[in-house]
Amino acid sequence: MVERKRVLSGMRPTGRLHLGNLHGALDNWVQLQRHYDCFYFVADWHALTTDYASPGQIEASTWEMVLDWLSVGLDPARSTLFVQSSVTEHAELYLLLGMITPLPWLERNPTYKEQQQQLTQKDLATYGFLGYPVLQAADIIIYKAHGVPVGKDQLPHVEMTREIARRFNFMYEKEVFPVPDPLLTEVPVLPGTDGRKMSKSYGNCIYITEPEDVIRDKVARMMTDPHRVRRNDPGDPELSPVFAYHKIYSSPSEIEEVARGCRTASIGCVDCKKILTRNILRVLAPIREKRLDLEGRMDWVREQMRLGTDAARRQARETMADVREAIGLGKPL
Numbered sequence: 001m002v003e004r005k006r007v008l009s010g011m012r013p014t015g016r017l018h019l020g021n022l023h024g025a026l027d028n029w030v031q032l033q034r035h036y037d038c039f040y041f042v043a044d045w046h047a048l049t050t051d052y053a054s055p056g057q058i059e060a061s062t063w064e065m066v067l068d069w070l071s072v073g074l075d076p077a078r079s080t081l082f083v084q085s086s087v088t089e090h091a092e093l094y095l096l097l098g099m100i101t102p103l104p105w106l107e108r109n110p111t112y113k114e115q116q117q118q119l120t121q122k123d124l125a126t127y128g129f130l131g132y133p134v135l136q137a138a139d140i141i142i143y144k145a146h147g148v149p150v151g152k153d154q155l156p157h158v159e160m161t162r163e164i165a166r167r168f169n170f171m172y173e174k175e176v177f178p179v180p181d182p183l184l185t186e187v188p189v190l191p192g193t194d195g196r197k198m199s200k201s202y203g204n205c206i207y208i209t210e211p212e213d214v215i216r217d218k219v220a221r222m223m224t225d226p227h228r229v230r231r232n233d234p235g236d237p238e239l240s241p242v243f244a245y246h247k248i249y250s251s252p253s254e255i256e257e258v259a260r261g262c263r264t265a266s267i268g269c270v271d272c273k274k275i276l277t278r279n280i281l282r283v284l285a286p287i288r289e290k291r292l293d294l295e296g297r298m299d300w301v302r303e304q305m306r307l308g309t310d311a312a313r314r315q316a317r318e319t320m321a322d323v324r325e326a327i328g329l330g331k332p333l
Contacts, residue, residue, distance in 0.1 A: 009029065010041040010043040010046070013064075015065065016068060021068075040080070041083065042084060049135075050119060050129065052126070069081065071287045071291040082308040090138050090142060090316065093319075096323060096327065097134050101164055106134070107130070143312070145180050147182070148161070155182055172326040188247070209288045223241050233265060250276065258275065
C-alpha cells in the first residue's frame with residue numbers, strides 16, 4: 001500500500017466562518033481528505049500575535065469554528081483535527097528554530113509591514129508578531145508535512161518555512177524535515193456584500209450557517225453594477241459583486257441568462273438576486289442542518305478534537321525526539 005503524503009493547514013479562531021472561508025479554504029480542505037493524510041489545526045497561538053491584548057473570545061471562537069469545519073465536511077475519521085496550543089511541542093520547536101532564523105528573513109516578510117499598516121489600532125511592535133513566521137514553520141514541519149495548501153498571496157509564508165527547514169537540515173547535517181511544497185489552489189474571488197474584500201472587520205460577510213432570512217436580506221442589499229441606476233439601464237455583470245456569486249452558485253445556463261439579461265437590461269437586479277438567493281440557500285441548507293445537529297452533540301465534538309489532538313501530540317513528540325538528537329540536546333530528563 002502506498003503511503004499517503006501529508007498536508008497541513010491551520011486557521012485562526014475568529015468564530016463562525018463566512019462564504020469566503022468556505023470557498024477560499026474549506027472546500028479545498030474537504031477535497032484533500034480523499035488523497036492525503038491531512039492535519040488541520042486551530043491556530044489559537046497565532047491569534048495571540050495580533051489579539052494578545054484581548055484574548056477573551058479565542059476559546060468560544062474555537063468551538064464556533066470547529067462546528068463549521070465539521071458542518072462543511074471535515075471528517076475526524078479521515079483528518080487529524082487539533083488545537084495548536086494543546087500540543088506544546090510546537091512551542092519547543094518554535095524556540096529552537098528561532099535560534100537559527102536570521103533576523104533579516106523576518107524583517108523582509110511582506111506580511112509583517114502590510115499588517116502593521118492595516119492594523120494601526122493595534123500595537124504590533126512585538127517579538128511575537130515579528131516571529132510568527134517561525135511559529136508557522138514549526139507548525140508545518142513538526143508534522144513532517146509534504147505540502148501546504150495555499151493561495152498565491154501566501155506563497156512567501158511557505159517559502160520562509162522551506163528556507164528554515166533547509167537551514168536546520170544543513171546546520172545539523174541530518175535530513176530531519178522534508179522541505180514542504182506549496183499546494184497552489186485557485187481561490188475564487190468572492191467579494192463582500194459591499195463590493196470590498198469579505199472581512200468580519202468590514203461587516204460585509206455572509207456566514208455559512210446563518211438563518212435563511214438573514215441571507216435573503218443580505219443578498220437583497222448587495223451592491224450591484226453602480227452604472228445601472230434605473231431598471232432599464234444596461235449594465236456590465238463583471239462590475240457587480242452579485243455576478244461573482246453566480247459564478248459559484250448558479251448553473252451555466254443561469255449564469256449565461258443573468259449575464260445577457262444584465263447587458264440588455266432584460267432582467268433587473270432584484271430578479272438577478274432572487275435567482276442567486278435560491279441557489280445559495282440550496283447549497284447551504286444541508287450545511288446548516290448538520291451544524292444544528294452538531295450543536296446538540298457538543299460532547300462528541302469535543303471528544304473528536306481531543307482524539308485528534310492526542311494523535312497530533314504523538315507525532316509531534318516523535319519529531320521532537322529527532323530534533324533533539326540532531327541538535328545534541330539528548331532526551332528530556
